[in-house]
Amino acid sequence: MVTLTINGKQVTVLEGTSIMNAAKQVHINIPHLCYLEGLEPEYHCRVCGVEIEGEPRLAPSCVRQVSEGMKVQTNSARVRRARRMIVELLLADHYTDCPTCERNQTCELLKLAFELGVKEIRFEGEKPHYELDETSPAIIRDPNKCVLCGRCVRVCHDVQTVSVIGFVNRGLETMVSTFMENGLGNVECTNCGQCIHVCPVGAIKEKSAVDEVWAALADLEKHVVVQEAPVMRASLGEELGLPAGTLVAGKMHAALRRLGFDTVFETNFSADLTIMEEASELVKRVKEGGVLPQITSCCPGWITFMEHFYPDLIPNVSTCKSPQQMFGALSKTYYAEKAGIDPARIVSVSIMPCTAKKFETQRPEMADSGFQDVDYVLTTRELARMIKEAGIDFASLPDEPAEELMGLYSGAATIFGITGGVMEAALRTAYKLVTGKELEKIDIEPVRGLDGIKTATLNVDGLEVEVAVAHGLGNARKVLDEVRAGKSPYHFIEIMACPGGCAGGGGQPIGFDMALRGIRGQTLYAEDRQLPYRRSHDNPSIKKVYEDYLKEPLGEKSHHLLHTKYTKREVV
Amino acid sequence: MNVSVWKTKVDEVLKRSGKSKETLLPCLEVIQEACGYIPQEAITYLRENLDVPSIDIYGVITFYGMLTTKEQGKYVIRICDSLPCYLNKSDGVLGVIEKELGIEAGETSADRQFTLEVVPCLGLCDKAPAMMINDKIYGNLTEQSVKKIIAELNC
Numbered sequence: 001m002v003t004l005t006i007n008g009k010q011v012t013v014l015e016g017t018s019i020m021n022a023a024k025q026v027h028i029n030i031p032h033l034c035y036l037e038g039l040e041p042e043y044h045c046r047v048c049g050v051e052i053e054g055e056p057r058l059a060p061s062c063v064r065q066v067s068e069g070m071k072v073q074t075n076s077a078r079v080r081r082a083r084r085m086i087v088e089l090l091l092a093d094h095y096t097d098c099p100t101c102e103r104n105q106t107c108e109l110l111k112l113a114f115e116l117g118v119k120e121i122r123f124e125g126e127k128p129h130y131e132l133d134e135t136s137p138a139i140i141r142d143p144n145k146c147v148l149c150g151r152c153v154r155v156c157h158d159v160q161t162v163s164v165i166g167f168v169n170r171g172l173e174t175m176v177s178t179f180m181e182n183g184l185g186n187v188e189c190t191n192c193g194q195c196i197h198v199c200p201v202g203a204i205k206e207k208s209a210v211d212e213v214w215a216a217l218a219d220l221e222k223h224v225v226v227q228e229a230p231v232m233r234a235s236l237g238e239e240l241g242l243p244a245g246t247l248v249a250g251k252m253h254a255a256l257r258r259l260g261f262d263t264v265f266e267t268n269f270s271a272d273l274t275i276m277e278e279a280s281e282l283v284k285r286v287k288e289g290g291v292l293p294q295i296t297s298c299c300p301g302w303i304t305f306m307e308h309f310y311p312d313l314i315p316n317v318s319t320c321k322s323p324q325q326m327f328g329a330l331s332k333t334y335y336a337e338k339a340g341i342d343p344a345r346i347v348s349v350s351i352m353p354c355t356a357k358k359f360e361t362q363r364p365e366m367a368d369s370g371f372q373d374v375d376y377v378l379t380t381r382e383l384a385r386m387i388k389e390a391g392i393d394f395a396s397l398p399d400e401p402a403e404e405l406m407g408l409y410s411g412a413a414t415i416f417g418i419t420g421g422v423m424e425a426a427l428r429t430a431y432k433l434v435t436g437k438e439l440e441k442i443d444i445e446p447v448r449g450l451d452g453i454k455t456a457t458l459n460v461d462g463l464e465v466e467v468a469v470a471h472g473l474g475n476a477r478k479v480l481d482e483v484r485a486g487k488s489p490y491h492f493i494e495i496m497a498c499p500g501g502c503a504g505g506g507g508q509p510i511g512f513d514m515a516l517r518g519i520r521g522q523t524l525y526a527e528d529r530q531l532p533y534r535r536s537h538d539n540p541s542i543k544k545v546y547e548d549y550l551k552e553p554l555g556e557k558s559h560h561l562l563h564t565k566y567t568k569r570e571v572v
Numbered sequence: 573m574n575v576s577v578w579k580t581k582v583d584e585v586l587k588r589s590g591k592s593k594e595t596l597l598p599c600l601e602v603i604q605e606a607c608g609y610i611p612q613e614a615i616t617y618l619r620e621n622l623d624v625p626s627i628d629i630y631g632v633i634t635f636y637g638m639l640t641t642k643e644q645g646k647y648v649i650r651i652c653d654s655l656p657c658y659l660n661k662s663d664g665v666l667g668v669i670e671k672e673l674g675i676e677a678g679e680t681s682a683d684r685q686f687t688l689e690v691v692p693c694l695g696l697c698d699k700a701p702a703m704m705i706n707d708k709i710y711g712n713l714t715e716q717s718v719k720k721i722i723a724e725l726n727c
């Protein structure tokens with residue numbers, strides 16, 4: 001243990017603690033910009049400078065470790081002056097289009113300037129004029145707003161191990177870019193959007209589909225159908241000012257109707273459908289000696305990652321489309337038929353916590369209905385903006401259900417939105433498929449929680465089924481390397497690209513706070529407990545879609561509409 | 573470009589210094605020397621052998637003025653625009669070179685004879701404005717003197 005003094009207060013902390021973290025223990029938040037909890041500190045910005053007695057220069061408190069007897073000042077006149085100066089300099093050449101900036105409600109630079117009392121910018125730097133990177137169907141990068149904090153580079157390298165963005169050039173020309181400046185759409189970017197969450201400013205954002213959706217809603221010729229991903233019910237409220245984790249499924253349906261969507265369904269319905277198909281596939285592989293472990297396929301970030309970095313594991317990946325795409329295909333076939341609407345008139349919109357879904361939907365193979373199965377994807381943030389733009393008082397809306405045909409869902413579907421949920425949902429149904437009995441202990445605790453890799457063993461009629469769950473692509477790599485080496489003990493593996501699963505998707509309310517992602521998950525588990533059906537195979541609308549249309553899981557129609565194949569992609 | 577030229581040299585470095593991230597810069601240096609630039613295949617080779625993502629290799633290449641991914645002309649002219657050279661009118665000299673060669677900074681002439689680059693300090697501040705053509709140093713440049721230097725190379 002080390003004892004030091006911060007602003008005259010004694011504090012004792014573990015050796016190796018940074019001054020910034022030690023200060024938290026005496027209730028002092030040291031302002032910072034390039035530091036972010038959850039990423040290794042790299043001290044680019046120097047905003048966190050503090051005075052240490054006996055040292056001529058200010059020390060970056062995010063990396064500087066405590067030492068015995070150290071005397072630290074975090075709020076001296078000199079420290080305040082230096083901090084303001086740094087922020088002024090950052091603003092001097094910053095492309096300040098704050099009123100129209102994506103992040104003007106969540107910009108850390110703006111907040112810093114305000115909190116540090118920056119009242120004038122005494123310098124004028126040359127404003128950059130870089131081209132935007134609009135090569136990706138999901139994510140836009142604007143280097144003009146970049147403050148070179150390196151947070152996106154760290155999350156992409158260290159957390160996701162995708163490593164497609166980095167610093168290039170030198171001096172004033174330094175910028176974050178991609179290999180050969182080819183753009184995100186031409187490298188191995190998985191579209192996970194974690195870089196959006198860590199960026200303190202508006203330099204990275206989703207490619208918006210808001211205008212296209214407004215246009216579709218206004219077009220009387222069109223019949224606009226909407227689906228909302230499982231986690232939306234736990235995060236949309238947050239983006240609209242309600243406390244984190246408020247369950248807003250009912251209000252969400254009501255808001256969508258008021259925005260003018262013609263039919264409000266649920267991705268949860270197709271999540272149940274995914275389970276029917278995926279659990280059947282697993283049972284088939286186990287019984288018939290197919291390729292194991294089977295790996296889940298509902299996360300498009302993971303799928304792109306796999307196609308680039310682990311194409312040799314394609315035979316392991318479930319052929320099931322994601323719930324979004326299953327829904328899309330059915331919205332223009334099953335629903336069109338039931339409702340007697342020409343599928344050419346149907347516009348299928350999905351509300352997703354995810355940026356990678358924007359990529360997924362424009363894959364050429366996602367057109368099994370004869371049309372592009374899903375036309376537009378809106379993130380949580382985009383839908384919230386539309387609701388605000390329409391002047392809808394979200395908090396006071398009544399609770400309304402989604403329409404039954406493709407809107408009824410089980411608790412198993414709801415928990416898709418948090419890491420471990422797909423696994424749990426699949427096991428609930430696989431158990432039934434194998435044993436003919438219902439799994440008694442329906443809450444499968446070992447696959448819950450935020451540990452990066454979770455494992456469990458489930459006894460299914462004498463067979464010990466081994467499963468693993470990984471979230472965040474860095475964690476996924478560890479599990480996949482085992483599979484690649486032929487050393488994987490598992491039958492079934494769930495992988496989600498984003499830390500936390502969809503709860504932490506790239507389209508969610510801005511932030512990299514794992515605890516918050518966990519709270520959204522708790523909301524989903526709470527809804528699961530209170531729903532009348534908790535197993536996908538109990539969902540009456542699922543029974544109906546098989547009876548009336550698909551006939552049986554893995555059947556011919558399912559094969560055509562609900563399953564897909566993968567493509568090996570290059571690494572440049 | 574003959575692949576074996578850079579590959580043999582890189583393999584020598586790898587053998588001597590081991591396959592680690594620290595070996596990246598020495599590898600890039602020998603490739604640049606052998607080819608006059610860093611070809612794409614060489615980057616792929618380094619990525620696979622050193623386990624460094626290509627964006628990081630690209631970052632290093634763009635950081636160092638002496639490394640480039642662009643195929644170079646026979647003569648690579650590097651003219652300094654850091655403060656001492658700039659104050660001694662390096663921009664005027666640059667303008668003359670651009671006019672004489674018909675290319676702009678960062679470009680290579682169509683006949684692959686010349687590549688023109690503006691680089692940060694070459695350490696020749698005592699001879700400002702200064703430039704290097706391949707390994708040769710030229711200092712105290714004037715608009716007249718560079719015209720002459722280029723004319724000599726051109727024949």
Ligand code: SF4
Pocket residue numbers: 139155156160162163164165184188189190191192193194195196
């Ligand atoms: S979206 Fe994900 S993979 Fe792509 S650059 Fe951002 S962090 Fe990296």
Ligand code: SF4
Pocket residue numbers: 145146147148149150151152153176198199200201203204
């Ligand atoms: S793009 Fe954003 S996160 Fe990345 S370095 Fe720039 S300011 Fe930081």
Ligand code: FES
Pocket residue numbers: 031032033034035042043044045046047048049060061062063
């Ligand atoms: S926050 Fe410490 S240097 Fe940026």
